[in-house]
Amino acid sequence: MSKSYNPATVWKPFGAFSMVKIHEGGQLVHLKGQVSLDREGQIVGKGDMRVQVRQTLENIKAVLAAIGGEMADIVSLTQYTTDIERFMASGDIRKEFFSEPYPVTTTVEIVRLYRPDLQIEITAIAEIPRNRFRMPAD
Template structure:
């Protein structure tokens, strides 16, 4: 059984998705692909890959924190970038959020995301240790 979770600290989902899905007894957490929206749903960093990457990673950090997780718990990332060269220039930003051992990653270039001003979407899977995990109250049926 899985449980959907949408932390109130982030923008509200507007479609058929959740910010995170908790699998099993709460150790494995699958995060929805995050984009560079702030809490009010406004795009951060129009056409700025560096600003968007930072906001996306902050969103991932905040979803995890709402369940007791940390960035060190991330085990896998999938990056969807509209400009692979611009994304490759964000390594220093990613290193602000991740330390060794780094999560496994897949990076693909896509023609566009659901809004043309968005340049990056990152999906993550994390394993939060049982002693830190806080099971959120479900806000989704």
């Protein structure tokens, strides 16, 4: 069970994020930054920020599922984008993956990612309840 907190002493979140997310005891996991690649390592959605955001979040969801996690277990996200305006216009896609309490989020515009056709990379920290967490076999 998690709770979010948005103190009245700072500005109110305008999107799918919280100022503070508090999780009860569980297994803390740090996810590598995910990008818009399919299982074969090919870019999905070249030139289309919305498609890339969706694929990146699907990749995060798949990584979490492999160890018993869910998107609701995410405590924190750091998002790197090459075009902040186009990324901000995809906020509705985030709401398909997250509901309250939203994870705390930092978004940074960068010059480029490791492959020029990639427009977004998102890394996450999640706390998976111990009764669902599965240690990877690999």
